[in-house]
Amino acid sequence: MDEHTQQHYHNVTFKDIIQQVCRDFGINYVWYDQMCIDQNDPEERRREIQRMYDIYKNANCTIALIPELCVKQSLYSQNIKSNIGEIMNAAWSKRMWTLEEALVSNQLLFVGQNSHVWFDTIQECASARHSESDHFLLSLCKRPVRWNASTTLWHAHRRTSTREHDRVFALANLFSWIKDDPEFSFSDEQDITELKIHFYRLLAKVDLSVLCFGCPEYEDAIEAAQHNDTSLPSWTGVAGRHVPQFLPHSDELPETSFKDYSIVSNKIVVNCTCTYISLQGEPLLDQQNLEGLSFLPVSDQHQDSSKERSRAYGLKTTHLFSEKVKRPWAPLLEPQYDSMSFLSLTEECTECIILSGIPFNTDVPNYQFYPVVRQDGDHYKSIGLCFACLDDSDKVAQELTIE
Numbered sequence: 001m002d003e004h005t006q007q008h009y010h011n012v013t014f015k016d017i018i019q020q021v022c023r024d025f026g027i028n029y030v031w032y033d034q035m036c037i038d039q040n041d042p043e044e045r046r047r048e049i050q051r052m053y054d055i056y057k058n059a060n061c062t063i064a065l066i067p068e069l070c071v072k073q074s075l076y077s078q079n080i081k082s083n084i085g086e087i088m089n090a091a092w093s094k095r096m097w098t099l100e101e102a103l104v105s106n107q108l109l110f111v112g113q114n115s116h117v118w119f120d121t122i123q124e125c126a127s128a129r130h131s132e133s134d135h136f137l138l139s140l141c142k143r144p145v146r147w148n149a150s151t152t153l154w155h156a157h158r159r160t161s162t163r164e165h166d167r168v169f170a171l172a173n174l175f176s177w178i179k180d181d182p183e184f185s186f187s188d189e190q191d192i193t194e195l196k197i198h199f200y201r202l203l204a205k206v207d208l209s210v211l212c213f214g215c216p217e218y219e220d221a222i223e224a225a226q227h228n229d230t231s232l233p234s235w236t237g238v239a240g241r242h243v244p245q246f247l248p249h250s251d252e253l254p255e256t257s258f259k260d261y262s263i264v265s266n267k268i269v270v271n272c273t274c275t276y277i278s279l280q281g282e283p284l285l286d287q288q289n290l291e292g293l294s295f296l297p298v299s300d301q302h303q304d305s306s307k308e309r310s311r312a313y314g315l316k317t318t319h320l321f322s323e324k325v326k327r328p329w330a331p332l333l334e335p336q337y338d339s340m341s342f343l344s345l346t347e348e349c350t351e352c353i354i355l356s357g358i359p360f361n362t363d364v365p366n367y368q369f370y371p372v373v374r375q376d377g378d379h380y381k382s383i384g385l386c387f388a389c390l391d392d393s394d395k396v397a398q399e400l401t402i403e
Helices: 014-024 042-058 073-082 097-104 119-127 132-141 149-156 164-172 192-206 221-227 300-311
Strands: 062-065 108-111 116-118 261-264 267-272 275-278 293-297 319-322 337-345 351-354 368-376 379-388 398-402
Touching: 014 062, 014 108, 042 097, 062 097, 097 132, 097 149, 097 164, 108 119, 116 119, 119 132, 132 149, 149 164, 164 192, 192 261, 351 379
Parallel strands: 062 108, 275 293, 379 398
Antiparallel strands: 108 116, 261 267, 267 398, 275 351, 293 319, 319 337, 337 379, 351 368, 368 379
């Protein structure tokens, strides 16, 4: 940088940037968490954390400072769009508290080193492309925002928090039935494990999409660290990756009409039809003497046939449906693989159960996914999803306890 160029630059503080943005856009009042919350006053901090949803919801605009966003001025018109992917890699996108401001705010303005971009511009750019960063940004910037447990946890597992209590508080603020529950406390003094289980229990009581998770196609260090949390029940999806909103193809969320379940302590008790499956090539007979299904592990040569479908949800295909059939009057046939029916499991096992009575919609008509569990002693453990179209009309519901 030459001497002439240097004289046009000077160091500014965070406060200077906010004041300048307010002047440029005619903003009279600004709320800035680090200045408006006394972090050394526990009572004020607790009170203000509970108000943050209303603050963001009622604000005209939320400003997100993204120092990683830098555009070459000579190519501004081309680069502002090509550089929006930097937002996904920015520190702002990895902090737990910023998830609340992203999902709740009416408008988002991203301010970089030498440029700014509005949320609707990002929505327009991301809608035309199909990378994971575009999916991530579109899910945050599309208005009106729609989210459920599965989509919110998909975002949350990519973010960090200095304090574990803050992670739970930030998530709780996104669900009105949790933050307004008189039994849910925003106190830092409560046991963190009990707080997390209480949050998930309240979440699953209303939204069963917490079960919508599978094996990540890949995971970064942030996700991997959270998978090591053994204090949580398996049904929270802590061992896998949740399924997000079906963008850009559809605004729909993974949802189910199934309601025959209850939350007891840290367990989910479901009463639904089940399909027993083998992961060793030979179909199982389920407890009702109905023929089950057979899936085989995915090998390198088969991966291409299903990876496009599973990648749409950020998941890895671990097993493909095998149509290998053994009949008394015919020799054992070579397995035939159906790439539209596959499993995404977070752990290895030889037998498991598809909760075929709990179908979740997908972005493909007449195609659904179902939670998968395996027996673990006297209870069952959630281990992923089955993507298929199953007919369980001739089956009787069973009661299973998932821990």
